[in-house]
Structures are given as structure tokens and as C-alpha cells.
Amino acid sequence: MAYALQRFGQMLIIVIIALFAVFSTQRLAPGGPFDGERPPPPAILENLRAYYDMDLSMPAQFYAYLFGMAGREIEANGTAGKAHWFVVPKNAEITTLGGTTDRSTDDDLFVRRFCPWDQWLGQVLPGARAQMRENGTVFRKCGVVRGDFGLSMARRSIYVNDYVRDGLPATLKYAIPSLLFALLLGVPMGFYAAYRQNKPADFIMITIGMFGTVVPNLVMAPLLIFLFAVQLDAFFHWLFVETLEWIELARRQRTLNLIPSGKTGGVMHYVLPTLVLGTGLLGRIVRLSRAGALEALRSNYVRTARAKGLPAHVILLRHVFKPAILPVLTYMGPVTAFILTGSLVIERAFSLPGLGRQFIAAATDRDYTLLMGTTVILLLAIILLNFIVDLLYTWLDPRIRRGGGRS
Amino acid sequence: MSLLNRERNEEALAAAGEVLRSRSLTQLAIARFLRNRVAVGATAIVIVMILLATFAPIFELLTGYEMDYQDRNFYSGKAPNWDAKHYFGTDQNGRDIFVRTMFGMRISMLVALVAASVALVIGVGYGAISGLAGGLTDTIMMRILDLLISYPLTLIAVIALAYFGRNIFIVFVIIGLVEWQIMARVIRGQVISLRNSDFIEAARAAGVRPIGILVRHIVPNVTGVAIVYMTLIIPEVILVESFLGYLGLGVQEPNTSLGVLISEGANSIERKPWMTYGPGMFLVVLLLALNFVGDGLRDAFDPKDR
Numbered sequence: 001m002a003y004a005l006q007r008f009g010q011m012l013i014i015v016i017i018a019l020f021a022v023f024s025t026q027r028l029a030p031g032g033p034f035d036g037e038r039p040p041p042p043a044i045l046e047n048l049r050a051y052y053d054m055d056l057s058m059p060a061q062f063y064a065y066l067f068g069m070a071g072r073e074i075e076a077n078g079t080a081g082k083a084h085w086f087v088v089p090k091n092a093e094i095t096t097l098g099g100t101t102d103r104s105t106d107d108d109l110f111v112r113r114f115c116p117w118d119q120w121l122g123q124v125l126p127g128a129r130a131q132m133r134e135n136g137t138v139f140r141k142c143g144v145v146r147g148d149f150g151l152s153m154a155r156r157s158i159y160v161n162d163y164v165r166d167g168l169p170a171t172l173k174y175a176i177p178s179l180l181f182a183l184l185l186g187v188p189m190g191f192y193a194a195y196r197q198n199k200p201a202d203f204i205m206i207t208i209g210m211f212g213t214v215v216p217n218l219v220m221a222p223l224l225i226f227l228f229a230v231q232l233d234a235f236f237h238w239l240f241v242e243t244l245e246w247i248e249l250a251r252r253q254r255t256l257n258l259i260p261s262g263k264t265g266g267v268m269h270y271v272l273p274t275l276v277l278g279t280g281l282l283g284r285i286v287r288l289s290r291a292g293a294l295e296a297l298r299s300n301y302v303r304t305a306r307a308k309g310l311p312a313h314v315i316l317l318r319h320v321f322k323p324a325i326l327p328v329l330t331y332m333g334p335v336t337a338f339i340l341t342g343s344l345v346i347e348r349a350f351s352l353p354g355l356g357r358q359f360i361a362a363a364t365d366r367d368y369t370l371l372m373g374t375t376v377i378l379l380l381a382i383i384l385l386n387f388i389v390d391l392l393y394t395w396l397d398p399r400i401r402r403g404g405g406r407s
Numbered sequence: 408m409s410l411l412n413r414e415r416n417e418e419a420l421a422a423a424g425e426v427l428r429s430r431s432l433t434q435l436a437i438a439r440f441l442r443n444r445v446a447v448g449a450t451a452i453v454i455v456m457i458l459l460a461t462f463a464p465i466f467e468l469l470t471g472y473e474m475d476y477q478d479r480n481f482y483s484g485k486a487p488n489w490d491a492k493h494y495f496g497t498d499q500n501g502r503d504i505f506v507r508t509m510f511g512m513r514i515s516m517l518v519a520l521v522a523a524s525v526a527l528v529i530g531v532g533y534g535a536i537s538g539l540a541g542g543l544t545d546t547i548m549m550r551i552l553d554l555l556i557s558y559p560l561t562l563i564a565v566i567a568l569a570y571f572g573r574n575i576f577i578v579f580v581i582i583g584l585v586e587w588q589i590m591a592r593v594i595r596g597q598v599i600s601l602r603n604s605d606f607i608e609a610a611r612a613a614g615v616r617p618i619g620i621l622v623r624h625i626v627p628n629v630t631g632v633a634i635v636y637m638t639l640i641i642p643e644v645i646l647v648e649s650f651l652g653y654l655g656l657g658v659q660e661p662n663t664s665l666g667v668l669i670s671e672g673a674n675s676i677e678r679k680p681w682m683t684y685g686p687g688m689f690l691v692v693l694l695l696a697l698n699f700v701g702d703g704l705r706d707a708f709d710p711k712d713r
Contacts, residue, residue, distance in 0.1 A: 014554050022566060029570035214695045216646050218653040218666065219687040222673035226680050333557030341561045344654060349673055359562070360654055363569035371566065378562065386557055 004390035011383040022375050023065065024058050026368055033153035033366045052153065052369070065150075065372065067143040149373035154365040160373035167355035168377060174346060174354070175339050178274045182281035187328060189282075190289025191316060194297055194324075205286055212283015217342050221276045221349035228272060273346045280342060281335060288331055292324035299323075322396050329396065332389040336382050433631070439707040446703025452696040456689070460516045463509035470494070472503035474510050474661065487681050495685035498671060507663055508685045512693070514664040518578060518648045519641045525583025526644070527637050530590025535625055537591070538598030539617060549595070552588055560585040561647055568656040575658055582647050590636050597629045635708050639701035642694045649690060665690045 032054075034045055049055050053064040149160035193205035240246045296302060297320060305315050344356035355374050362370035440446060467473045470492040487496040495504035537548040564581045571577050601607060601624075610620050645665075651657040652666025653673075665686050672683030 010550070011554060011557075014558075018558070022563075026566065026570060031570075210695070210698070214642075214698055215691050216649060216694070218649060218669055218673070219683075219691055222669070222676040222680075222683045223687065225673075226676050226683075230677050230680075337557065337559035337561070340559045341650065344565075345650065348654065360565060360569075360656075363566050366570070375562075375566075378559070382557060382559070 003394055004387060007390045008383065008387045011386060015379045015383055018379060019372070019376065020062055023062050023368075023372060026366070026371060027054070027058065027061070031366055033368055048156075052150075065143065066145050144372075144376060149376070150369040152367055152370045154362075154367040154370065160370050163358050163370060164355065164373055164377055167353060167358050167374075170352055171343050171347070171354035171356060174270065174273045174277060174352065175343055177270055178277035178281065178342075179335070179339060181274055181278035182285050183328075185278075186282045186285030187289045187325065190286045190291075190328075191293045191320070191324065193286065193290045194293035195312070195316065197294065197297075202290075205290065209283045209286035209290070212279045212281075212286065214283075215279070217276050217280050217345045218349070220279060221272075221346060224272050224276060225349070273350050273352065276346050276349070277339065277342045281338060284331065284335075284338075285328055288327045289324060292327040293320055296320040296323045326393070326397060329389055329393055333382075333386055336385045340378055340381075436707045440703055443703045443706065445699050446707075449696040449699035449703070452692065453700055456512065456693055456696070457516065459509055460513040463506070463513045466506050466509050470503060470506060472506050474502070474506050474663075486679075496679070496681040498682055499675065499679070504668070504682060504685050507668060508665070508689055511663045511665045511668045511686060512689055514575075514658055514662055515645050515648055515666070515690075515693075518575075518582065518658075518664070519644045521579040522582035522586070522644045522648070523637050523640045525580055526585075526587040526590060526640055527633055529583065530587035530636075531594050531626065531629065531633050533587065534591040534594025535598050535621055535629070538595040539602060539621060539625065541599075541602070545595075549592075552591060556588050561650065564647070564651065565654065565656060568651060575662070578648065578651070578657060582644055582651075585647055586640050586643050590633065590640060593636050594629055594633060597632050598625055601625060601628055631708060635701070635704045638697070638704055642697040642701065645690070645694060645697070665693075 034040060034048060039045065040048065053061050056064065147161070149164065152158045152160055152163065189205050189208070193202045196202050302315060302319050305319050340356070343354060344360065346352065347354040347356045355377060358370060359374040359378070361367070362374060472492070483497070483499055483501055485493065485497050487494060493503050493505065495508060497503055498507070533548065533552075537545050537552075540548075564585050567581050568577065607620060607624055610624055615623070648657060648664060649666025649669065652664045653670040655667075655670065657667055658664050668686035669683055669690065672679070672681075672686065676683055
């Protein structure tokens with residue numbers, strides 16, 4: 001536990017450094033979010049820059065981004081033009097991503113939308129309720145630390161929180177199944193290959209592993225779309241409708257529905273993206289777990305266990321599993337990176353509304369706040385997964401439990 | 408007794424004649440590599456592909472279609488046609504995909520070579536410094552490396568490319584910056600085992616400064632390992648480059664790369680699948696061959712790792 005916490009702390013420091021690096025380089029790089037083909041008039045530009053704290057020094061901007069304050073005096077009357085306060089009249093419509101509209105009527109809205117984490121902490125900003133009673137809903141930036149990612153810079157009516165709320169589930173719902181697919185299939189495959197080393201089964205597993213690592217997902221995606229979504233559907237149509245004249249089937253469901261489009265997918269929509277993202281991982285995991293299991297199988301304690309006459313499955317589960325899973329676990333950090341980059345590919349290939357697509361759009365549009373928001377989420381996902389991996393590691397490898405004692 | 412042994416030895420040597428000539432480690436490694444048939448075959452494929460990429464302009468002459476030429480007779484995305492010399496078909500602008508694939512391979516290989524060299528320089532430098540310095544510096548540098556490996560530096564490359572333009576030299580440097588960590592770790596291991604060897608000790612006793620030891624003694628001794636691991640990095644680099652190209656962040660028109668071609672093909676996979684076949688096949692074969700070559704070289708030069 002102490003080891004895992006220590007690692008977590010180190011990663012948190014790295015995250016903050018990485019955030020500052022991204023934050024400052026994007027702002028120092030040539031070009032900005034507001035110089036498009038039709039830049040806004042100078043006065044508006046000035047207001048925009050003030051609202052996004054872009055007129056401050058770099059450390060102050062970063063501080064403002066994290067904590068929402070920038071060390072400026074916060075004016076209480078909330079009139080327009082003050083950088084940190086602006087007022088939306090009561091009952092105004094706010095359009096979110098995905099077409100739903102919210103109305104700025106109640107306190108709840110203020111708390112929920114703009115300081116999401118304050119709601120959990122039970123503290124509402126001082127004076128905010130009074131403000132709302134007088135002026136309608138008062139919006140104030142509260143900084144990333146309190147869950148406010150700010151307004152997008154390219155589409156200035158949309159909050160980055162909304163992008164995240166809509167995009168993150170879409171990313172996770174393909175990332176998690178493919179991770180499970182790769183782990184639950186890859187580890188047994190690797191173990192089995194090691195157990196039957198140099199037999200045909202081993203050869204098949206190695207070939208699968210090789211192809212998984214070598215065929216990039218950007219080739220796999222169009223290929224699978226073409227084979228399974230286009231050709232297979234055409235084949236089924238030919239078989240059932242034209243040849244067997246099974247009209248009822250054609251009427252009920254025209255296609256296999258393998259391409260994730262629209263919201264009416266069901267399980268079939270997961271098949272292709274999970275395969276594309278999962279096979280790359282599967283290949284690497286098969287190779288790693290095979291290598292780990294081979295090493296464990298050659299060890300003396302396994303020979304002892306065999307000599308004792310233990311059955312094969314007991315040896316595999318009790319003596320081989322723990323040491324052989326360690327290289328796979330070590331690889332889980334890069335796995336996260338692999339899944340994140342892979343999800344950029346599948347989101348493009350299958351037109352999924354995930355975070356990766358917002359990430360790329362933000363990078364090309366110079367949408368500073370959106371890019372920072374997505375980066376924060378990605379980094380959080382990485383350190384969370386690494387933390388879990390470290391916990392598992394301490395559980396599996398007694399050598400890491402420093403200073404003795406359980407966990 | 409010992410005299411007898413010497414006589415016997417000389418007899419045996421004389422009998423064996425030329426068979427028992429001493430061979431250097433490199434010769435042994437090369438012999439081991441040549442015995443690995445898969446690796447040799449993969450090397451042949453890689454060499455053929457390098458030749459294809461190098462002489463890509465020849466295919467412009469052979470087919471009569473330049474890379475940018477829009478074939479108005481055969482306009483707009485036609486399937487492969489051998490009579491018209493469009494071996495892989497044309498894209499939606501009527502450009503020949505076969506010729507474009509050759510040129511794309513050229514860019515991909517160029518990026519691979521230069522970016523892998525950048526990674527080589529960074530990795531060897533970082534690993535050598537970390538291994539030589541030892542102590543606290545080593546611990547801190549390795550800890551940083553550990554943490555960097557878990558971060559998706561490819562995403563940083565996406566940001567950097569989006570912000571600093573799509574100049575091909577920037578692509579080189581940025582991909583090089585992404586792929587150096589494993590190299591650094593391996594080199595550090597080598598350096599640590601070298602550091603305690605006698606000739607380094609002698610150099611140190613003779614008063615050679617650390618920088619001199621690094622340049623004169625350490626770097627030449629890790630060159631072999633570094634080159635082996637560079638061949639393992641090259642497929643990764645090609646993969647990253649095609650990934651960036653697929654996202655529209657790689658090289659720009661009129662240049663093209665395998666990733667860019669696949670991305671163009673993927674957009675119209677339902678109507679024009681042949682646009683993906685050619686570039687996709689070449690990318691997969693190239694990566695497969697490079698992986699086999701890299702694995703073969705590593706097995707040959709580093710037999711304990713098998």
C-alpha cells in the first residue's frame with residue numbers, strides 16, 4: 001500500500017508538470033484560438049482574452065486555470081465586463097452538447113454545472129446564492145481543481161465539462177470491453193501456449209500474437225468494416241433473401257448492424273471496435289504471458305510440484321499464475337497508452353463520439369481549454385489505472401512489500 | 408602430464424586444421440543470424456522494399472503516371488486495371504495508387520530512419536549518462552523513465568504536431584522524442600556492466616575525464632546493442648508515423664505516407680476498398696518483416712535473452 005501510494009504521489013507530480021508543460025507550450029506556440037479567418041473586433045478580443053485569463057503571466061494563468069481565481073479581486077455585483085463573473089438572465093436557455101437544453105433557473109443548476117465537485121463537498125461559493133437571488137444565475141469559474149474545465153474557446157457557448165460528460169462514456173464503453181477481451185482471452189492463451197510449448201497449439205498462439213502486434217489498428221479497422229459490415233451483410237442478404245427467399249428475416253432486420261451508428265445499437269455495435277482495439281492488445285498480452293509462464297514453468301518449485309504429482313490445472317493456477325502474470329501487469333502502463341491512442345483510431349474509423357476526437361479537434365483548432373480538459377481526463381485515467389496496477393503488484397509480488405507486513 | 412596435454416592439443420589443432428580458427432563475437436552473431444531462416448527471409452523482404460522505396464520515381468516512368476497526375480481518362484476512383492497500368496486502382500482524384508504507395512513507403516522509411524536515429528541519439532545519451540553517473544542521479548533518471556513509459560507520448564506528439572505545423576523535420580524530431588525510452592533502459596544496463604570492467608578502470612586510473620570515457624570507451628562498446636535495438640524501434644516508428652498520418656497530422660500533400668494513404672482509403676472503404684488494400688498490405692508486410700529482422704538480430708547478438 002505504501003509503495004502504491006508513493007508511486008501515486010510521484011505520478012501526481014508528473015501529471016502537474018505535464019499539465020503545466022502542455023498548458024504553457026500551447027499558449028506560447030504560434031497562433032491562437034481567436035485568430036481564425038474572421039477575427040473578432042479588438043474590443044471583443046480584449047474581453048475574450050480577459051475572460052480566459054490570457055492577459056496574465058503564464059504562471060498566473062496556470063494558477064487561474066487550476067483554482068479559478070488568478071489572484072484578482074472578485075467584484076461582488078457581477079456586471080458584464082468583469083472577467084470572472086457574468087450573468088445569464090433568469091430562465092435563459094443553455095444548449096448543451098447533444099441538443100438537450102437546460103434552463104438557468106435554480107441554484108442547483110449553478111452548483112451542478114459549474115462547480116460540480118462543490119456539490120459533493122457541500123460548500124457553495126460564498127455569496128453565490130445571494131447573487132443568484134438578485135441577478136439570476138451567476139456563473140463563476142472555479143478552476144479545474146473543483147471540477148470546472150471552463151468554456152470551450154472554439155465554440156464558446158459549450159462547456160468543456162459537457163464535452164467530457166458526453167465523450168468520456170463513449171470512449172470508456174469501447175475501451176473497457178476491449179481491455180477485458182484482451183486480458184481474459186490473452187492470458188489463458190499465453191498460458192496454454194507455454195504449457196504446450198513447441199506443439200501446434202503453441203505455434204498458433206504465437207502466430208496470433210505476432211499478427212496482433214504487427215497489423216496496426218488503422219489497417220484492421222477498415223479491413224474489418226469491409227469484411228464484416230459490407231461483405232458479410234451482402235452475403236447474408238444474398239443467402240437469406242435472394243436464395244432462400246426468407247422475406248420475414250429481411251423485413252425484421254436488414255443488416256447485422258455491425259457498424260456503430262446512431263443510438264440503437266445493442267451488443268452488435270461493440271463487436272468491431274472491440275475487435276480492432278482488442279486484437280492489438282491481445283497479441284502483446286499473449287506474448288508477454290507466454291514468456292512469463294515459460295519462465296515460471298522452468299522453475300524449481302514447479303518441478304517440485306510436478307514431482308509431488310499435482311494435477312496440471314492446480315500447478316498452472318497455484319504456482320504458475322502469480323509469477324507469470326507479473327510481466328503482463330508491468331505492461332499495463334503502456335497498455336493504457338496503447339488504448340488511448342487506439343481509441344483515437346477507432347473513433348475516427350467508426351465515427352464514435354468519444355473524447356479522442358475532441359482531443360484532436362481541440363489540438364487543431366487551438367482550443368486551449370478543451371485540449372487541457374481532455375488532457376486532464378486522459379492523465380487522470382492513466383494515473384488511476386497505474387495506481388490499481390501498483391496495488392495488484394504489491395499483492396502479487398511479495399518482494400515489493402517493503403518493510404514486511406501485509407500490504 | 409601437462410606436456411602430454413600440450414602435445415595432444417597441438418595434434419588436435421593440427422588435425423582440425425582450419426575448422427578451429429577463432430571467431431570474433433560479431434562473426435558468431437552473424438553466423439547465428441544466418442542460421443535463422445525466418446530472419447534472413449525477412450531481411451530479403453526489407454531490402455526489396457527499401458529498393459522499391461528508393462527507386463519509387465522509376466514507377467512513375469514505368470506506368471506513365473506521376474504521383475500527382477490525375478488520370479482524366481480513368482477518372483475518379485476506379486478499381487485496379489492491369490491494362491491501364493493502374494495496378495492498385497486510382498483514388499477519388501484519379502491518381503494512381505500504386506505509384507503513390509511507393510512514394511508513401513519512401514516517406515515512411517525516411518521518417519523511420521531519421522526518427523529512429525533521433526531516438527538512438529537521445530536513448531544512448533540518456534542511458535549512458537544514467538549508467539555512468541550511478542547513485543542518486545541514476546535512481547532519479549530511471550524513475551523518470553519508468554513514469555514516462557506509462558504516459559502516452561504519442562498524444563503529446565499529436566499536440567505538438569498540431570501546434571508546430573506539419574513540416575517533415577518536425578515529424579522526424581517529434582517521433583524520435585516519443586520512442587527512445589526502451590533504448591535508454593537497455594543502454595543503461597550495458598553501460599553498468601561495462602562500467603566495472605577492467606579497461607574502464609584503467610582509463611580512469613590513467614586520468615581520462617568522464618566525458619572522454621563516455622566518448623572513447625563506452626559509446627563504441629554499446630554501438631552493436633544500440634543498432635540492434637534501433638531495428639526494433641524502426642517498426643514502432645513506422646507505426647507512430649502512420650498513426651499520425653491517419654489522423655491527418657503527418658506529412659502534407661503532395662507528399663504522402665502509408666498512413667495517409669490508408670486514412671484516405673478508410674474514408675471510402677465501402678465503395679473503393681482497393682484504395683486500402685495496396686498501402687495496407689505494404690504496411691503490414693513491412694512491419695512484419697522488420698519485426699522478424701529485429702527479433703532475429705536481438706537473438707543473434709544477445710543470446711541470453713532468448
